[in-house]
Amino acid sequence: xxxLGSAVLLLAIVLVQVTWAPRMTVAGAFPNLAxxxxxxxxxxxxVRSGLAWACIAGLMLDLTAAGPLGPHAVALLAGAYLTxxxxxxxxxxxxxxxxxxxxxxxxxxxxxxxxxxxTLGLPVPPIGVAVQLMVAASVYxxxxxxxxxxxxxxxxxxxxxxx
Amino acid sequence: MYGRRSSSSTGLFLTLCAAMLLLAMVSEQAWAAGxxxxxxxxxxxxxxxxxxxxxxxxxxxxxxxxxSALRAENQRLKAxxxxxxxxxxxxxxxxxENATLREALDFExxxxxxxxxxxxxxxxxxxxxxxxxxxxxxxxxxxxxMVVTTAAGLVGRVTEAGPHGAIVQTLADPQSRVNVxxxxxxxxxxxxxxxxxxxxxxxxxxxxTAASGExxxxxxxxxxxxxxxxxxxxxxxxRRDSSTSDEALLAWVNDPASLSLxxxxxxxxxx
Numbered sequence: 402x403x404x405l406g407s408a409v410l411l412l413a414i415v416l417v418q419v420t421w422a423p424r425m426t427v428a429g430a431f432p433n434l435a436x437x438x439x440x441x442x443x444x445x446x447x448v449r450s451g452l453a454w455a456c457i458a459g460l461m462l463d464l465t466a467a468g469p470l471g472p473h474a475v476a477l478l479a480g481a482y483l484t485x486x487x488x489x490x491x492x493x494x495x496x497x498x499x500x501x502x503x504x505x506x507x508x509x510x511x512x513x514x515x516x517x518x519x520t521l522g523l524p525v526p527p528i529g530v531a532v533q534l535m536v537a538a539s540v541y542x543x544x545x546x547x548x549x550x551x552x553x554x555x556x557x558x559x560x561x562x563x564x
Numbered sequence: 565m566y567g568r569r570s571s572s573s574t575g576l577f578l579t580l581c582a583a584m585l586l587l588a589m590v591s592e593q594a595w596a597a598g599x600x601x602x603x604x605x606x607x608x609x610x611x612x613x614x615x616x617x618x619x620x621x622x623x624x625x626x627x628x629x630x631x632s633a634l635r636a637e638n639q640r641l642k643a644x645x646x647x648x649x650x651x652x653x654x655x656x657x658x659x660x661e662n663a664t665l666r667e668a669l670d671f672e673x674x675x676x677x678x679x680x681x682x683x684x685x686x687x688x689x690x691x692x693x694x695x696x697x698x699x700x701x702x703x704x705x706x707x708x709x710m711v712v713t714t715a716a717g718l719v720g721r722v723t724e725a726g727p728h729g730a731i732v733q734t735l736a737d738p739q740s741r742v743n744v745x746x747x748x749x750x751x752x753x754x755x756x757x758x759x760x761x762x763x764x765x766x767x768x769x770x771x772x773t774a775a776s777g778e779x780x781x782x783x784x785x786x787x788x789x790x791x792x793x794x795x796x797x798x799x800x801x802x803r804r805d806s807s808t809s810d811e812a813l814l815a816w817v818n819d820p821a822s823l824s825l826x827x828x829x830x831x832x833x834x835x
Contacts, residue, residue: 412610416610416611416614416686417614419686419687419689419697420615420618420686421618423687423688423820423821426691428760429758429760430691433689433690448577449572449573449576452573452576452577455580456580456584459584461607462689464604464606465611465686465689465697466689466690466693466695466731467693467695467723467724467733468592468693469588469589469590469591469592469600470588470600470603471584471585471586471588471589472584472588473690474580475581475584475588478577478580478581478584479581481577482577485573511692514692517585518692521589521592522592525692526692526739527738530758531692531738534691534692537691538691
């Protein structure tokens with residue numbers, strides 16, 4: 402039941418991303434709320450949980466984008482895996498570390514997305530444009546990350562409730 | 565223990581990546597296009613509901629804030645300005661209508677093509693592909709390759725179509741290309757998408773130079789788009805004497821963030 406609720410929440414986040422988020426475009430980029438959600442889930446719930454939700458969110462994004470199903474899922478999986486690595490090796494309680502993880506995961510997400518499109522024979526943007534968009538999206542998502550993490554932590558049960 | 569957990573998550577990561585890449589290769593096949601389009605159509609009603617909700621929220625919040633009211637007023641004035649500019653460029657001014665649907669019907673009549681009006685229900689999930697999702701699909705006669713426009717000018721092209729939804733690659737998409745000519749100097753060139761403005765490469769012609777403020781219209785060269793659709797206004801030109809072309813920035817007549825209704829030209833077949 403809890404998983405169904407989480408899936409509905411993730412669907413809502415994806416819908417917000419493809420309807421509301423583009424209104425907040427700065428320097429050609431807008432916040433990738435699905436990626437921020439996956440990073441926050443990975444940071445708080447662990448890498449296996451993050452990978453599972455990355456797959457689901459990625460497929461939802463693929464259903465709203467042009468092209469085959471799968472590239473966004475692969476890109477989100479890479480972002481979740483990098484976040485898991487970061488989480489294992491750095492201070493989990495620090496506020497700065499998830500922000501750095503969000504920036505790096507966004508950069509990796511962008512690289513994987515462009516590479517996956519290129520591998521599948523789909524058109525890709527020129528390298529200069531891709532780098533500009535990647536940097537802008539990384540900064541944007543890093544700024545949004547603390548809010549996403551705070552929201553997720555406020556929804557998660559406290560240790561006493563969980564017990 | 566820690567190492568085992570790390571390697572098991574790596575295994576899960578690699579397995580899921582392989583599965584998703586396999587799915588991508590399968591769903592990319594031509595025989596899977598129908599199923600893919602149908603799957604994508606499932607999201608269209610949800611996106612339409614969310615877009616409507618966004619509109620309602622905007623209306624409610626505008627009651628509480630002057631900023632929102634001013635922004636809405638600014639958008640309204642910008643839309644009116646775009647329509648007026650198009651009338652000047654195309655020299656076939658018709659009475660300007662406030663209602664978007666009425667405006668669309670007028671445009672269809674003056675343009676002379678058969679069109680289907682479609683509501684924008686969603687946008688691409690990232691900056692790498694500037695696409696729109698509309699609520700019309702193959703059931704309404706919309707097919708991949710069809711040209712999409714508004715009363716102000718060209719929007720882009722349908723890339724995928726499901727039964728009740730379609731995805732449109734806009735001119736802002738970095739992979740988009742359209743051949744245009746300038747209204748006064750008649751210089752020709754190619755417009756490509758960009759993250760903040762359309763990039764325009766103007767071919768040199770002896771003794772003729774392009775000037776800011778000129779209008780760019782589709783040239784019809786290549787057969788991808790019908791001739792005469794307004795694309796944008798020349799914002800700035802960077803001359804390159806050592807090259808065979810100049811670089812310019814084009815202000816697109818359509819603001820992709822505020823597009824809500826588009827027209828799909830259903831009787832023009834790109835060659």
